[in-house]
Amino acid sequence: MDQDKKVYGLFIDGQWVTTGTTIPVLDKFSGKVYAHVAQAEQAHVTKAVDAAQLALKTPLPAWRRSAILQQTAERLTVNKEKLGELIAIEAGKPLKDAIAEVGRAAETLRLSANEAMALTGEAVPVHAFPGSENRLAFTLRVPLGVVCAISPFNFPLNLLCHKVGPALAAGNAIVAKPASATPLIALKLAEYLAEAGLPAGWFHVLFGAGSTVGEWLLDEPRFAAYSFTGSYAVGLHIRQRVGLRKSTMELGSNSATIIHHDADLDGAARQCARMAFANAGQVCISVQRILVHRFVFNEFVEKLAAQTGELIIGDPKNPHTDVGPMINQKEAERVVAWVEQAVDDGARLVMGGTRQGALVQPTILTHVHPKMPVWCEEIFGPVVSVAAYDYLEEAIDKVNDSAYGLQAGVFTRSIDVALSCAKQLEVGGVIINDVSTYRADNMPYGGVKNSGTGREGPHYAVQELTETRVVVFNHR
Known part of the structure; x- marks a missing residue:
């Protein structure tokens, strides 16, 4: 990214991609345009998912996923003041709270790194059942595949990390659509993940309106799961569109x-x-x-x-x-x-x-x-x-x-x-x-009733973003 030009591309398959249309990013206090980001087209959604599926054909070992997340967390920590200033500009969040959010995001990635090293199944005592005396069973936690992460403007870094960190820890690839009002901090996360060694194809960032890019993401049948934070109305729409595919919904409240x-x-x-x-x-x-x-x-x-x-x-x-x-x-x-x-x-x-x-x-x-x-x-x-x-x-x-x-x-x-x-x-x-x-x-963070389904928090999100697979040996 070229900070001087203040025009930023999408992040697809390890590359910065410009398009014919841009979205202005405002300084929320002054109301003036601070930067522009590229607006995704439908072909970019397809390209991102194509690259994500290709990346999954060469799985990253747990130790490497953990190391990438740890190193990304360190980059966030080292640059927390600069990143806090960026959040203060594009989100309007007070600087001291913005810097605190960066610190929390780093901790979220560290927690996710720990989870990557702790994924485990369990023994299943099928041998206790008549006729299964010679059988041995255990479970594995396996990644879902390509995850769609849709994150809001109010915690533009930490809530994105709550989706990206656990998804990567579990071995999934991610296509993210951060809020168009606060896109720049998501691109810094993409930059830091790449610098930390995340190979091309594992993380993609797209921008655009929910009525266009959001719908194209829901139309894409190759997403195995959706993780969304936002309003009840949009969350309900997503659930109705994605059918039986897994989804985690962190929605509204009047706490x-x-x-x-x-x-x-x-x-x-x-x-x-x-x-x-x-x-x-x-x-x-x-x-x-x-x-x-x-x-x-x-x-x-x-x-x-x-x-x-x-x-x-x-x-x-x-x-x-x-x-x-x-x-x-x-x-x-x-x-x-x-x-x-x-x-x-x-x-x-x-x-x-x-x-x-x-x-x-x-x-x-x-x-x-x-x-x-x-x-x-x-x-x-x-x-x-x-x-x-x-x-x-x-x-x-x-x-x-x-x-x-x-x-x-x-x-x-x-x-x-x-x-x-x-x-x-x-x-x-x-x-x-x-x-x-x-x-x-x-x-574990999540609600009941119209406040959503599923739980965030890296340990709990990893469970949401993996499947249980049972393996049974018949040893004669």
């Missing part, structure tokens, strides 16, 4: 956090303020709904507003900024419209609710009702709604009264309350004494 009357209110308010507005609320497990015991409701809202008021809002390239712009002005307009509708319908605006361009002020609402979109749908913006409850069972019911179920947080000093929530909350993860937004990259 809730419960603040019980015995909670550390200062700590809870601090964490809720930070994670309701991190990345301008554009996080699948962002704190969108807070349920607070009525005994401490007013006190908590005051503390939450005070903590929120200390956040620094502005240019994401400023190392002190806490909240940057949303991905584009259209999304910012939608979020403010939802807030205004909620206020018109009776919600109380504690703070925020305005915008300048794509920069939306952190917004706190109270007195919301369950049918308001700010409560029952995924807002995916810097807005949090706070409601009161009288009994724990009521809070649990309100959390579960959702089409989504990704993660939930619970602040309490009571083991009984914590365990009751862990057992009864209908989500993929229950986080005790922290917010719903907590995620370590080695934990």
Whole structure:
């Protein structure tokens, strides 16, 4: 890639490929064009899959896959400040969070490297069955083949690594379609993988709209699996199109956090303020709904507003900024419209609710009702709604009264309350004494209901991206 020209190609079969059409990449804070990337045509999808299938004919041994991932992780670590600056520009993510994302991505690849060296099957005691006394059986974990990875704009590096790392660790080849809004960091990953020794054909990067390139990817019958992170509507469409082929779907949520009357209110308010507005609320497990015991409701809202008021809002390239712009002005307009509708319908605006361009002020609402979109749908913006409850069972019911179920947080000093929530909350993860937004990259991550299917986290994703093959010996 030539940084000076600021025009970037697709990455296909180890080569940079230019096309007749380009997509502008904007600096999300200034709104100015920062670079252009090539837009894929249908022939590029075919070419990428052809090359991926050819690469699979010469499998990479586990030690080599592990070494490539480890070396790529090292490159990310060495260049984390520069890469963080790139994410801050093209995603609008505050610089300190962008640099942290690079660190997480490196760890995701290291975890994936470890999984490449630990793929194993198990013995199956078929000899215990009458007539099988002389048989020996065991299982193998075998790669699926060519994997299609479709990743979002909000964590443009780490969420791509959560697809690429485990897929490579398992021995698959990958064709990736990162979000067109944040394509440049994906090309840096392709560059680093190649420098680390990944042969041509094993990783490809295509750009384009879901209505064109996305549909061509779904039309391609040679993909063995799809890994997607994005909206419920698109995830459902993919599942309907790909049929019986494997798919992992990490979809949306309107994640809730419960603040019980015995909670550390200062700590809870601090964490809720930070994670309701991190990345301008554009996080699948962002704190969108807070349920607070009525005994401490007013006190908590005051503390939450005070903590929120200390956040620094502005240019994401400023190392002190806490909240940057949303991905584009259209999304910012939608979020403010939802807030205004909620206020018109009776919600109380504690703070925020305005915008300048794509920069939306952190917004706190109270007195919301369950049918308001700010409560029952995924807002995916810097807005949090706070409601009161009288009994724990009521809070649990309100959390579960959702089409989504990704993660939930619970602040309490009571083991009984914590365990009751862990057992009864209908989500993929229950986080005790922290917010719903907590995620370590080695934990199983995924949801229930409309929040998706399957689990990410390298150990768990490798299982999703391999098949169990049983081998039976009849030794006479």
